[in-house]
Amino acid sequence: MSAHTLMEITPTTFAPPIADKPAQADSEVHQTLIDIANLDFFYGETKALHDISLKIPEKEVTAFIGPSGCGKSTLLRCLNRMNDLIDIARVDRGTIRIRDIDIYQPDVDVIELRKRVGMVFQKSNPFPKSIYENITYGLRLQGVSAKSRLDEVVERSLRGAALWDEVKDRLHESGLSLSGGQQQRLCIARAIAVEPEIILMDEPCSALDPIATARVEELIHELKSKYTIVIVTHNMQQAARCSDRTAFFYLGRLVEYADTQTIFMKPSDAQTEAYVSGRFG
Amino acid sequence: MKRFFDTELETFRSNLVMMGEIAVRQVRDAMKALIESDLSLADQVAAADDELDQLEIKIDEEAIRYMSLRSPVATELRLVVVGMKASHDLERVGDEATNIVRRVARLSAEPPIKPYVDLPRMATIAIQMLRDAMDCFLQIDAEKALLICQRDKEVDDLNRQLYRELSSYMIERPETTSRALELMFISKSIERIADHATNIAEEMIYLAKGEDVRHTEQTRNPDAG
Ligand SMILES: Nc1ncnc2c1ncn2[C@@H]1O[C@H](COP(=O)(O)OP(=O)(O)OP(=O)(O)O)[C@@H](O)[C@H]1O
Numbered sequence A: 001m002s003a004h005t006l007m008e009i010t011p012t013t014f015a016p017p018i019a020d021k022p023a024q025a026d027s028e029v030h031q032t033l034i035d036i037a038n039l040d041f042f043y044g045e046t047k048a049l050h051d052i053s054l055k056i057p058e059k060e061v062t063a064f065i066g067p068s069g070c071g072k073s074t075l076l077r078c079l080n081r082m083n084d085l086i087d088i089a090r091v092d093r094g095t096i097r098i099r100d101i102d103i104y105q106p107d108v109d110v111i112e113l114r115k116r117v118g119m120v121f122q123k124s125n126p127f128p129k130s131i132y133e134n135i136t137y138g139l140r141l142q143g144v145s146a147k148s149r150l151d152e153v154v155e156r157s158l159r160g161a162a163l164w165d166e167v168k169d170r171l172h173e174s175g176l177s178l179s180g181g182q183q184q185r186l187c188i189a190r191a192i193a194v195e196p197e198i199i200l201m202d203e204p205c206s207a208l209d210p211i212a213t214a215r216v217e218e219l220i221h222e223l224k225s226k227y228t229i230v231i232v233t234h235n236m237q238q239a240a241r242c243s244d245r246t247a248f249f250y251l252g253r254l255v256e257y258a259d260t261q262t263i264f265m266k267p268s269d270a271q272t273e274a275y276v277s278g279r280f281g
Numbered sequence B: 001m002k003r004f005f006d007t008e009l010e011t012f013r014s015n016l017v018m019m020g021e022i023a024v025r026q027v028r029d030a031m032k033a034l035i036e037s038d039l040s041l042a043d044q045v046a047a048a049d050d051e052l053d054q055l056e057i058k059i060d061e062e063a064i065r066y067m068s069l070r071s072p073v074a075t076e077l078r079l080v081v082v083g084m085k086a087s088h089d090l091e092r093v094g095d096e097a098t099n100i101v102r103r104v105a106r107l108s109a110e111p112p113i114k115p116y117v118d119l120p121r122m123a124t125i126a127i128q129m130l131r132d133a134m135d136c137f138l139q140i141d142a143e144k145a146l147l148i149c150q151r152d153k154e155v156d157d158l159n160r161q162l163y164r165e166l167s168s169y170m171i172e173r174p175e176t177t178s179r180a181l182e183l184m185f186i187s188k189s190i191e192r193i194a195d196h197a198t199n200i201a202e203e204m205i206y207l208a209k210g211e212d213v214r215h216t217e218q219t220r221n222p223d224a225g
């Protein structure tokens, strides 16, 4: 992204300063939506997560950070039971509750769960179908077929993903014809089409250039008014910019979890400080 | 591209502008209280100093938060750093205004040893320098800022001249000593206010051009001997 020019940061009028507003923009206290308690997780004989306890508030952005292999993606995938797809994976102990429902209870409808907890991956993965079909796929699976309803969802989702203006005239072209950044926003549009409550994002910007990254960050900021977002990122600046809370993991353990300002301004753990300063190891 | 955190910078900027306005008001009111022996205005100025103290703290907090979370570079980074420095100068301007009003009660107890001519003249220049420095912040105008730096010498010269004059009063009429000393302190306060305005102007040059002109020939008055 280009740096601000002098003109751009020189507004002609000034909003009156907001005297009582604290420096941290979000003074609201949000309720816990996802409550992870004493979670142990194994791949076969290997323990990948050790006694993780973490409460994620609703309508906020929570970032998971930590060195490669520390278990960020594993924990993220626990939140919509994507790990069920891996044979050797198992939750050994502990619970994950989403709005007081223990999602690992046998009677939980996993398809329904994944609808409520959508996911966007590191590598954008549109289906080899049109933009329109990429977005309506989930709804069709649910049996929605009325064209007017589908059209409406396509427009709402693409607008929600800040992609509408760029693609509205080419909805029937392949999703694969879009640029990387557009594909990633298409995947976000696809995730929000089914109106989830939670969106999980695993390194959503790692394959994007700085401008596309900035667009996705802006989008994340807009989406949090409606959705709860959990994002895994290796980009410290991105975690600092986008998230309200940050959890730092190391070797399968949660080392520190606090509001993002605390993690980046005065972390209490020396390992966290080393990691966010880029001096780990 | 507009970013969601741009509003944080706007708030930061408008807080600094507000500090500038309050600082100018404090100096103007302090001089008015002095000249008109207005004790209640003097009290008002002393009480309002807290506004500047609080804004300085707020600006520091916002700046540190912005640097930690938004990774500013180039002009944005300079804006945040300069904002912290300028807010410190403005807070000190407020302290000098308070120093001036603290002497009003003592001075107004007795008739003035001479009419107030030089102090208002110095103050007028210092206030104009402050105003201009804050305008340079709004307009990001390095040329104008350089002119402000060059005017600092006028105030320095007036201060020195008044100092000599008051010294001779003290020698000739020792009973004026305490009042003359009060006036010297006030003169020094005004001279300090002009110094802070000069610092702010230098900071604005740094903001506009990324060049540090402190302690260079550029900021000297070209007419000076
Ligand atoms: N499918 C799998 N089968 C066996 N082990 C796995 C599997 N996926 C991950 N692991 C192991 O679990 C640990 C945590 O992996 P995970 O992918 O959660 O890390 P991560 O923090 O997301 O790392 P990265 O930043 O590199 O994406 C690692 O030691 C990894 O080797």
Ligand SMILES: [Mg+2]
Pocket: A072, A073, A074, A202, A232
């Ligand atoms: Mg991962």
